[in-house]
Amino acid sequence: MANIRKYQAKTITEALAMVRADLGRDAVIVQTRKVNKRVLGVWGREMVEVWASDNPDLESLRRPQKPSASTLTPPDSQESDSRIEQLENEIQNLKAMIAQLARHGVAVVSDKVPASTPEHNRWLSLLIEAGVEETIARELLQFISEDALSESALQSLIAERFITSGAITLQEAQPKVVMLVGPTGVGKTTTIAKLAAQYALLEKRRVGLITIDTYRIAAVEQLRTYSQIIDVPIRVVYSGSELPAAVREFSGMDLVFVDTAGRSQRNSMQIGELKACCERLSDCEVHLVLSSTTKTRDLYDIVQRFSVMPLHRVVWTKLDESTTFGNMLNVAVKHPLPISYVTTGQRVPEDVEVAEANKLASLVLGGCSAHAPILTPAA
Numbered sequence: 001m002a003n004i005r006k007y008q009a010k011t012i013t014e015a016l017a018m019v020r021a022d023l024g025r026d027a028v029i030v031q032t033r034k035v036n037k038r039v040l041g042v043w044g045r046e047m048v049e050v051w052a053s054d055n056p057d058l059e060s061l062r063r064p065q066k067p068s069a070s071t072l073t074p075p076d077s078q079e080s081d082s083r084i085e086q087l088e089n090e091i092q093n094l095k096a097m098i099a100q101l102a103r104h105g106v107a108v109v110s111d112k113v114p115a116s117t118p119e120h121n122r123w124l125s126l127l128i129e130a131g132v133e134e135t136i137a138r139e140l141l142q143f144i145s146e147d148a149l150s151e152s153a154l155q156s157l158i159a160e161r162f163i164t165s166g167a168i169t170l171q172e173a174q175p176k177v178v179m180l181v182g183p184t185g186v187g188k189t190t191t192i193a194k195l196a197a198q199y200a201l202l203e204k205r206r207v208g209l210i211t212i213d214t215y216r217i218a219a220v221e222q223l224r225t226y227s228q229i230i231d232v233p234i235r236v237v238y239s240g241s242e243l244p245a246a247v248r249e250f251s252g253m254d255l256v257f258v259d260t261a262g263r264s265q266r267n268s269m270q271i272g273e274l275k276a277c278c279e280r281l282s283d284c285e286v287h288l289v290l291s292s293t294t295k296t297r298d299l300y301d302i303v304q305r306f307s308v309m310p311l312h313r314v315v316w317t318k319l320d321e322s323t324t325f326g327n328m329l330n331v332a333v334k335h336p337l338p339i340s341y342v343t344t345g346q347r348v349p350e351d352v353e354v355a356e357a358n359k360l361a362s363l364v365l366g367g368c369s370a371h372a373p374i375l376t377p378a379a
């Protein structure tokens with residue numbers, strides 16, 4: 001007579017080992033399922049339950065659509081155990097990946113999902129008008145039912161897509177080195193001047209400036225002028241190899257900013273030089289500076305091509321010159337890098353703010369209709 005027994009374990013591998021130890025190598029698996037084990041009457045940990053028999057004839061009772069190997073015969077048994085374990089790991093990894101993609105708003109569903117109601121369609125048009133890519137707008141909207149669809153619900157959903165880092169955090173033992181990189185004319189030098197002034201004058205921190213932008217005389221003079229006004233020291237570095245020594249000279253500082261020459265993302269030689277400079281500094285936080293006036297396709301290209309070097313943060317500049325901000329959301333979804341600061345004008349040091357996800361979301365929606373500007377207006 002068939003001897004059918006139940007085994008419970010944390011993993012299928014453990015359960016199969018119990019079966020093999022109890023019923024021997026010819027045991028037949030009758031059924032497996034996941035169960036919640038009750039502990040003191042409450043739902044506890046998820047367990048694997050295996051029903052097995054020592055009668056090989058039971059194999060024929062198994063459902064035909066589940067033909068997978070079940071007899072625990074050597075030498076395949078060990079192989080199948082490790083295969084199952086591997087599959088379990090793969091499933092866990094996939095689950096984690098899907099959760100991460102969903103958090104970052106990357107398409108985990110078809111981009112053909114339509115905005116299903118008139119209200120969804122209205123918001124879809126508004127978001128597209130604000131520069132949000134259609135696939136991204138559709139993805140956002142499908143997370144909200146018609147009943148829940150409101151501007152504030154949408155704003156929260158958009159805010160989740162913006163990862164922000166907060167202000168630059170300083171280190172205890174050594175200076176924090178922050179390098180700004182990006183295309184030409186986006187506001188790297190001006191942003192450094194703003195931040196250097198805020199940390200030096202308002203927070204009373206010891207700040208040093210280094211520029212490796214010696215391609216234009218005017219560039220060095222621009223930063224030198226700011227260093228004199230703010231009264232912080234500056235070093236000019238003519239080749240990447242001098243960079244570590246310049247940073248060492250500033251070992252007594254709290255914060256060292258490194259200004260770089262604007263680089264076209266299309267010039268891979270220049271990008272390569274910049275990357276080599278980054279690599280010379282072992283511990284350097286790289287902020288990619290992007291202008292909010294740049295169109296989405298170019299922004300994607302810029303982020304992708306600058307990604308040959310480690311990018312830790314994004315700074316968005318010239319928000320005061322933009323009317324729509326969908327491009328910022330597009331980049332946040334496609335390249336989810338933490339945003340550190342936004343800049344809102346030419347004034348040094350006033351026109352810079354620590355990025356806040358809610359404000360950014362509000363700006364995106366502000367581009368959808370006649371909203372007032374959200375960021376602090378220029379005095």
Ligand SMILES: Nc1nc2c(ncn2[C@@H]2O[C@H](COP(=O)(O)OP(=O)(O)OP(=O)(O)O)[C@@H](O)[C@H]2O)c(=O)[nH]1
Pocket residue numbers: 183184185186187188189190191213219260261262263317318319320321343344345346351
């Ligand atoms: N309206 C506006 N202008 C800005 C902002 N940030 C910088 N600018 C202006 O943009 C121009 C270029 O700024 P820079 O700081 O020299 O830009 P950069 O990225 O260092 O330029 P390169 O070193 O030549 O690549 C200057 O006229 C700045 O005043 C901003 O947030 N809003």
Ligand SMILES: [Mg+2]
Pocket residue numbers: 188189190213219259260261262
């Ligand atoms: Mg510059």
